[in-house]
Amino acid sequence: MERDLDNANPTILSVSQLPSRRRKGPSTRSGPDSKCDSIVFPKHSWPYGSYSSSDDGEDYGEEPMDAQDIYDLISTISDPEHPHTLGQLSVVRLPDIHLNPSPADLSDPDSLVTVLVELTPTINHCSLATVIGLAVRCRLEQTLPPNYRVDVRMKSGTHAQDDQVTKQLGDKERVAAALENDTLQRMVDKMLETCA
Amino acid sequence: MSSSSPPPPPPPPQPADTNATSKAAIITPLSPFQPDLYQRAWSSVPHPTLPLLATAHAKSVTVFSLATFTKHSALTGGHARSVRTVAWQPPRGSTNKRLGLVTGSFDATAGLWSFDAERGAGGAGSGDALEREIRLERGDDDGDDDKEEEEDKEWEFNLVLEGHENEVKSLAFSPGGQYLATSSRDKSVWIWEDVSSGEGPDDEDEWETVAVLSEHDGDVKAVAWAPSHLPNARAGVRRGHYSADVLASASYDDTVRIWREDADGEWVCVAVLEGHEGTVWGLQWETKERSDGRFPRLMTFSADGSIRVWTLRVDEEEEEEHGADEQQEGNTGFRSGFGSVPNTMRRSLREDWDCTAVLPKVHTRDIYSVSWSADTGLVASTGSDGLIVVYAEDESASQDVVGTTAEDGTLGPRSNWKVLGTVTNAHGPYEVNHITWCKRFDPGAERKGKEEMLVTAGDDGVVRPWQVRIS
Numbered sequence: 001m002e003r004d005l006d007n008a009n010p011t012i013l014s015v016s017q018l019p020s021r022r023r024k025g026p027s028t029r030s031g032p033d034s035k036c037d038s039i040v041f042p043k044h045s046w047p048y049g050s051y052s053s054s055d056d057g058e059d060y061g062e063e064p065m066d067a068q069d070i071y072d073l074i075s076t077i078s079d080p081e082h083p084h085t086l087g088q089l090s091v092v093r094l095p096d097i098h099l100n101p102s103p104a105d106l107s108d109p110d111s112l113v114t115v116l117v118e119l120t121p122t123i124n125h126c127s128l129a130t131v132i133g134l135a136v137r138c139r140l141e142q143t144l145p146p147n148y149r150v151d152v153r154m155k156s157g158t159h160a161q162d163d164q165v166t167k168q169l170g171d172k173e174r175v176a177a178a179l180e181n182d183t184l185q186r187m188v189d190k191m192l193e194t195c196a
Numbered sequence: 197m198s199s200s201s202p203p204p205p206p207p208p209p210q211p212a213d214t215n216a217t218s219k220a221a222i223i224t225p226l227s228p229f230q231p232d233l234y235q236r237a238w239s240s241v242p243h244p245t246l247p248l249l250a251t252a253h254a255k256s257v258t259v260f261s262l263a264t265f266t267k268h269s270a271l272t273g274g275h276a277r278s279v280r281t282v283a284w285q286p287p288r289g290s291t292n293k294r295l296g297l298v299t300g301s302f303d304a305t306a307g308l309w310s311f312d313a314e315r316g317a318g319g320a321g322s323g324d325a326l327e328r329e330i331r332l333e334r335g336d337d338d339g340d341d342d343k344e345e346e347e348d349k350e351w352e353f354n355l356v357l358e359g360h361e362n363e364v365k366s367l368a369f370s371p372g373g374q375y376l377a378t379s380s381r382d383k384s385v386w387i388w389e390d391v392s393s394g395e396g397p398d399d400e401d402e403w404e405t406v407a408v409l410s411e412h413d414g415d416v417k418a419v420a421w422a423p424s425h426l427p428n429a430r431a432g433v434r435r436g437h438y439s440a441d442v443l444a445s446a447s448y449d450d451t452v453r454i455w456r457e458d459a460d461g462e463w464v465c466v467a468v469l470e471g472h473e474g475t476v477w478g479l480q481w482e483t484k485e486r487s488d489g490r491f492p493r494l495m496t497f498s499a500d501g502s503i504r505v506w507t508l509r510v511d512e513e514e515e516e517e518h519g520a521d522e523q524q525e526g527n528t529g530f531r532s533g534f535g536s537v538p539n540t541m542r543r544s545l546r547e548d549w550d551c552t553a554v555l556p557k558v559h560t561r562d563i564y565s566v567s568w569s570a571d572t573g574l575v576a577s578t579g580s581d582g583l584i585v586v587y588a589e590d591e592s593a594s595q596d597v598v599g600t601t602a603e604d605g606t607l608g609p610r611s612n613w614k615v616l617g618t619v620t621n622a623h624g625p626y627e628v629n630h631i632t633w634c635k636r637f638d639p640g641a642e643r644k645g646k647e648e649m650l651v652t653a654g655d656d657g658v659v660r661p662w663q664v665r666i667s
Binding site: 145173177 | 277280302363417475561562564581621656
């Protein structure tokens, strides 16, 4: 089996290394990265410590979606060939998730929010890039409100056919048809089993 | 608006007059078609004459009455996967009043269906009777559930067209109904010819493949035949190169291709239209007759968020020949399909199509659908951003430019398009997949059967009519 894998030895992050909002205590915030937090983030008592979306925090009633929320939704998707999640394999990375405009700025719930997720396949010729992208798009379309438009791309230069894969993943008609293909649907379902 | 009647010095006020550029479109929602379909609706196609609208959604088609905005009938059980596209079959023969519909599905097949109106109406075999029956049937209908089974029986699945390797994305009948074009993710366009007799209600459907066009490098998203009822649509025939039918196809490869049947009966690509920077989702022919008498233009729309207008380039010399031809034909009343120019003297088979206009950019994401009204010439677009945009061409401006551009012989008349009105969030937060101009037959119409409304179909499964008033 191992010989059949596209990438038999990917780099794997442990769960504690993954970006998360729920960091407890000062120990996880002692690195050099956090030194500027007091400047970057406004001083207010956020219950979870640092909050990456800097301009919000007042509306506790309905908390707007941010990149960390999107990360949490898709980082737990399983890789189709490795027994790890897309987060652990760094296929999904927090800095490569962008929301535009920030949902915190919206007044009308029907206003569109574009979620751009750039994926980094584990190796250059990953034949399963399309399936991974499909699973990410599926997961987000199933869980996000209907005013979110999901754009899933291969990070430029990471994949031999990244433009083609990106174009396929952006094509609503192809995505719809792919999800009516039993084999593909089963693969995607299996990948999404590990999502909470 | 009509170019055939001589314009009197003070033009009479017309409700749908679009000449003045200062006008605006007021687009207001009407009550949606019932019932709600709940799943993504891909497209809604009005019947060319009857008050019926066919909407493709999930694995079926729901036919709505345009008189009552309620369900008329349904086509179910013919396809294993989603029905992506649907087209009404032009009437065949003089005695055959059968209602025909064709469906294109992700299951890689196309299906031909018929609705036996004669049986339904108790033997009254005319189109008028069918129309009456459609209206009457809806008049006293409150219990959709009771009638559903009965309705479903009225549509018969007659024939399946197999051949495509992947999803069928689009299909279209040629204006005379002789040909059906289907397109697919397998990068090909198939042309099928109707070889059934076309007479009698029990006539068996029989279609043959006459061409497989595989020059596109990606999914063929849409096919559309040029209108042939207009006098100006016969330019190619006059040139003596081709038969009257002209097909255009739009593709995932970002291009549009124009196809014609040559004198040897071969379907050939005569032009490749390049300019879009993304998947070309579809195309619309100009079906309103042009005041300058030229060949219908083609409008294309794309994932790049733009709408382009393309014009067939006609060189002066050739145009003079046409004039002569026309006079001769007028005298004899004879028009040959392939003209009289010998093979060896024919010009190149290639046609030159120029992009002569880009409509004002309003959409921020994929444009999934555009409709170009045959009546008013107004254009409506919609797409992923949930916007409806209505545009009008300032024809007086375009005519001013004709004189200057015709001299260099390379540019057709330049057109000048303006946005008349927009609707944001037409289907709330959802994407809108389709838009079409459609005649009104509902009690709220001011001019029943003439006045046009818009109908949109969205990911929310709602099919929504819109009143459009130009003021």
